Amino acid sequence: MLNEKKIRWMTRASIYEKYDGREDLRHNDYFLSDYVRFGTLRNLVGVTLAYLFILGIVALYNLDSILTMAANLKLGLLIREIVLIYVVLLLIYAGISIIFYAWQYQSGKGRVRKYYRMLKLIEKYEQEEK
């Protein structure tokens, strides 16, 4: 005879495996600190690339002003501003990334814990059937 409760938990477990579980179980291979560090580093590389692209576009947009500044030997000031904005941007994104990846890891961990409980329940039902 079919055990409806077991089927219900098995369905839940397989739905989890199919959607959130795929990502969560992958996170589970890492320690929290490693996961956050890796994610943040990846984001900061992306932000650096994006910043370089933005600088390129801004330089094209304001080429005349930049050439004038270069002629007046004021490029040092500009470079200092560029570096300052970059550092601020990196700090903001590092903060957001740390919070985001830590939250993602922790919420995933909670779901993985529930998933393992589901597996235990399914196992219990199977043992009862035997």
Added chain:
Amino acid sequence: MESLLVLREKAVRFANEYETWFVILGKFIGMMFVFTYINSGMGYFGMLNSMPVNVLLSLICSIIPGTYAVLISALLILAHLYKLSLLLTLLAAVVMLIIYFLFLRFSPGQVAAILAAPVLMHYHMEYALPIFLGLFLTPYAAVPAAAGIFMARFIHYTVDAASITGPGITTDLTAILAAVQQIFGNLAADREIWVYVVAVIVTAAVVFLIRQFSFDYVWYAAIGAGAIVEIIFVLISAAFLRVELSLAAVVISIVIGAVAAAVAQFFRCTVDYSRKAYVQFEDDDYYYYVKAVPKYVSFGDGREDAGEEAAEAFENEEEDILSSAFEQIMSGGDGEDSSEK
């Protein structure tokens, strides 16, 4: 009301039975809108601007994850731009990468908003989207939606500037500078984008925050509050930024969005607040205060006493659900069945 609930029950059962096919069909229709929108606005790459290609691409996108569908849409835009101007194609690719690196890294599973917003804008319905984002996703989904509107405007201005650079890679620095300045000058002057950014962020946040509460009819209250807040913020930001908007079109768009969100919520989950129950129990570590609200269930087979039978069924099921939730909580399980808003 009863007949509406019966209809809902039948529709939900039918949708659950063929869920996979409905998801594929929904994605297919959505992507058909996206590709038709891209091709109608650009369509410079003749081979890609045809119905069979649209259908094929939509079919592919309906079975792959949403992120790849966004990638395919981006590649289609770049292919059309390539026929127009290689230089502007590179510029568009760079802008897309900037948006991805800065804004889309934190929104896995919500990138569909980046496609939905421009398509809705094509039908003057972009203000219908924010309530959906707050109700079914998270406030962060406002970021891809705003990025979608920004990209749509950017591509529009890029196409306008293509005549300056001409096809291929030009070495004429004056033409390059003129094109870049025209595109970004137009973008900077387009304050309607900012009106949308404010509206989508505030509305999605308000709807999301209100739906976190647990008072009766909270979802519908969130939709109503979201609609009112959105109208107010569109008016304020449009007045502040001196943007001329068709107020009637905006209000109609918001009202349609609110009604559609309410209908979607009705089919997603309908609960019977008149039969809600508060239960309280404790174990060694915690006190549990649980609010249990039964879902509406109708048999839907034409029986006149369907409502009563459903109520009886509920009484039994409710006891079963509560006791099983209690067992789960006591044994360290999740007991999700027991609580609904």
